Amino acid sequence: MSAWALAVIFAIASAAAYAAGAVVQERLAADAARVPVLALLRRGRWWFAVGLNAAGGALHVAALAFGPLSLVQPLGVLTLVLALPMGAALAGRCVSGRAWRGAGYTVAGLVVLLLLISPATGAEALTGRDATTLALAAAVTVAVLMAAARLSRPLVIRSLLNAAASGVAFAVASALTQTVALRTSEDGPIALLSPLALVLGVMAVGGLLLSQMAYRHSGLGAPLATVTLANPIASAVIGMVLLGERFVGGTPGALAALAGAALASWGVVVLAQPGATSRSPNGDPDAAGERQPALV
Numbered sequence: 001m002s003a004w005a006l007a008v009i010f011a012i013a014s015a016a017a018y019a020a021g022a023v024v025q026e027r028l029a030a031d032a033a034r035v036p037v038l039a040l041l042r043r044g045r046w047w048f049a050v051g052l053n054a055a056g057g058a059l060h061v062a063a064l065a066f067g068p069l070s071l072v073q074p075l076g077v078l079t080l081v082l083a084l085p086m087g088a089a090l091a092g093r094c095v096s097g098r099a100w101r102g103a104g105y106t107v108a109g110l111v112v113l114l115l116l117i118s119p120a121t122g123a124e125a126l127t128g129r130d131a132t133t134l135a136l137a138a139a140v141t142v143a144v145l146m147a148a149a150r151l152s153r154p155l156v157i158r159s160l161l162n163a164a165a166s167g168v169a170f171a172v173a174s175a176l177t178q179t180v181a182l183r184t185s186e187d188g189p190i191a192l193l194s195p196l197a198l199v200l201g202v203m204a205v206g207g208l209l210l211s212q213m214a215y216r217h218s219g220l221g222a223p224l225a226t227v228t229l230a231n232p233i234a235s236a237v238i239g240m241v242l243l244g245e246r247f248v249g250g251t252p253g254a255l256a257a258l259a260g261a262a263l264a265s266w267g268v269v270v271l272a273q274p275g276a277t278s279r280s281p282n283g284d285p286d287a288a289g290e291r292q293p294a295l296v
Contacts, residue, residue: 004066007065011059011076014063014075015076016082017052017055018053019082019083022083022087022215023220024049028046029215046212049208076228077106077111080106080225081103081107083220084099084103101270102222102269103267106225106229107267108263108264109229109266112263113233113257116253116254126176126243130242134172134175134238135176135199142165142206145162149162156222156272158217159215160218162210163224166206166230167227167230167234168230168231169206170203170227172234173203175235176196176197176199211223222271222272225271229264229265229268
């Protein structure tokens with residue numbers, strides 16, 4: 001089997017693991033809507049979701065070991081496509097046509113965006129100064145998004161802001177993971193005890209908790225689409241500012257990337273429409289109310 005075939009297999013498996021983890025998190029939020037998020041840490045299903053996300057991360061790393069970023073990264077958007085039927089099956093509902101359209105817009109826009117990003121040559125570790133700048137900028141960004149979420153009265157907006165903060169945290173964790181891995185290969189296991197590794201852990205756990213908060217009020221589709229959108233956009237910004245990545249095709253490529261981001265954002269808007277993206281098996285729209293804007 002070729003290396004590229006292995007990369008595709010690992011990438012699809014990674015997307016499936018992330019999708020399953022998102023579904024478990026959403027069902028936890030649905031079952032315990034009024035339980036504090038930190039209280040979920042005592043539940044076995046929460047740790048099962050953590051394990052699924054960790055497996056997804058490990059499979060993503062394995063995919064990158066066999067194939068280029070330009071092949072592996074676009075396949076990550078399958079997380080949204082796989083999560084929709086998984087969540088619907090678990091909730092005993094069918095995915096509506098509007099949900100599929102919203103997911104389609106998001107996936108198409110993300111694929112355009114990711115294919116237009118030219119990665120830097122080889123893996124590159126962040127310098128100490130860049131890593132510190134990134135950690136501080138990420139902390140400020142996440143704090144602002146969380147504050148805006150707390151001040152937002154519409155529950156859907158609150159969920160999307162928490163999901164955006166989660167996507168940013170995951171993107172920063174991914175960037176720091178690459179740096180810590182490269183430093184570990186040079187300096188040995190002592191690099192795992194560095195302050196940078198601690199920040200990585202905080203961002204990864206914070207991303208999980210923020211995504212759990214996002215699922216509390218808006219179901220699965222819209223928050224997951226927002227996380228799936230915010231993560232690569234934040235990663236692209238990190239790559240271009242700190243790692244020398246650029247859009248393919250110069251200015252026209254950047255404009256096309258903006259169009260892709262706009263299309264993906266429209267997909268999130270479609271998924272966030274209240275009560276219009278899920279239906280019961282007999283074809284009737286789901287009228288469950290405020291908790292049903294996205295899927296279940």
